[in-house]
Amino acid sequence: MIVRLLILLLPFLLSCSVSKYTTGIKTMVELKGEWKFKIDPDDVGLSQFWYSSNFDRSDWASVEVPDFWDRYSNFSSYDGIAWYYKSFEIERIDKRKKYAIFFGGVDDDCGVWLNGEFVGEHRGYSDEFYFDVTKFLKQGLNELVVMVIDHGGPGGIYKPVAIVEYSEIEDLLKGEFYYKNARKSEEWVKDAIIYEIFPRAFSEKGTFKEIEREIPRLKELGVNVIWLMPIHPIGEVKRKGTLGSPYSVKDYYGINPEYGTAEDFKSLVKTAHENGIKVIIDLVINHTAWDNKLIIEHPEWYVKNDKNEIISPNSDWTDVADLNYDNPELRKYMIEMMKYWVKEFDIDGYRCDVAELVPIDFWNEVRKELDKIKPVMMLAEGSLPEQHLEAFDLTYSWNVYDALARIIRNGHLPSVLDNVLESEKYKFPKGSLRLRFNENHDKPRAVKFFGEDGALVSAFIVNTIPGVPLIYNGQEYGDTTNLSLFEKQVMSRDSVSKRGMKFYSFYKKLFNFRKNSLALRRGEMIKAKTLNDDKVYAFWRKYKDETVLSIANLSTWGVTTKLQIDEVLKKKIKNGKVKFYDVFEDKIGEAKVEDFVNFKLEPFTFKLISVF
Structure with missing residues (x-):
């Protein structure tokens, strides 16, 4: 499930100071509190000049920033474009100084205008970012307009905004975690080439036995870690589609009978280990299926509305019920369950779905317990720097994916990637490992999205910049099959076509060189x-x-x-x-x-x- 359907938890993010962890920055104006707001479902704002200084905004709503617009009245399920407006005063402009507008975070993308002039655009929800506004800022009254484009889930200006005075660019980029070290990961984690498998889509039969037969091929390809998307029974109540999403978990201790038995799974793990391949499984503990027995046995473990009814995490995830980690008994249950799979099946870790929606102190506790059993890999489907301190080895670098999309699809300069990597360096703890990808089950097939040549060059970049690379099943053949979470569709193994041979040869050469290259x-x-x-x-x-x-x-x-x-x-x-x-x-x-x-x-x- 896509990490962009984000936080609504982490209230501290809404109140942190822009300049708390930086030096050389003076906050001029904190732009919190009341803003004007209007949704733009028909995308007419640009053509009607909603950003201009003299535009009539008398019919715009009054809202509070920072916050997700999902918390505003009447906008809880809105996805799309919306506009924000804020006026503010600057008492004095010193022409010897440099000024910037600093955003703690916008979900997802945005364009910014100051005093009717276009300042810049930013893509990606997880990053802090800034624009130099020295030439746009005026002494006296200033007018700020922000167009936000939300692609799904919560949207809006959800972290602080401020006008700051600065001396060096680095001062703007450094965050709290720049001064800290990431947890030390195992060598095999640092060396990982991860292959994501959707068992249902991996073969016609969609079983563990079919995956096990492919282990020698994956080894030859150069893969050394496989990530299995959820292997548990799928809920039937409020199911989406014919077969339902594997992210709607009916039984945390069970195995989806369509995939095989517990013995089949143990055999798969054993064969993988014999071939030098680690196995991690998807962990979905922010929510459960509606027919998970926990709803009957422990309804107090779930989030409820003012009518005492259990609810979904958001308006789109109707097939799942939201869990409440304020309950200590729920935490104990989940920790024991996670230990069970490591002990009984010898798995090597977890890819943690929507990890940002589960409290970080829970993950920190989990990691300590798992480390007592064996060294594991913990991969967060999230992008928070603090996740690297204790709990997680890896987080998703949606920022690099978004940068490559801008460069390859929209013709932006390659320096966009430099900017993203530089920002990452200053925001994350030293030694943080980021998961690099140009495709996964939440994103379109790379060949369809980037084009055939674009798919190859973007894969080349994500496999050669610092980080741990990911490949999604079928990607090694240049597959274009749209693998639905809710229906039966099978990845293509077209190894004889010109494209299939080209892609397979590319990945095999790249992965096997990488396995032998300490430089990469x-x-x-x-x-x-x-x-x-x-x-x-x-x-x-x-x-x-x-x-x-x-x-x-x-x-x-x-x-x-x-x-x-x-x-x-x-x-x-x-x-x-x-x-x-x-x-x-x-x-x-x-x-x-x-x-x-x-x-x-x-x-x-x-x-x-x-x-x-």
């Missing part, structure tokens, strides 16, 4: 400059004596570009030549420096080169 798994990322930085994205990954170059054309234009001879490359030059291994060409070569640094790249093509 552990190395520092150092940006490399080219003559075409507006189209080409190039960087080094360096670990001890190993150096790897990733270079990709992220534009629709073919380019002949030249790599700048920087300090990294200088150390590899001997007698004016460079020795290299071209991963996708599978060849070792030696070239004069002037030849080596010239690259001809067709649109959305790339090279991965080990320099030695």
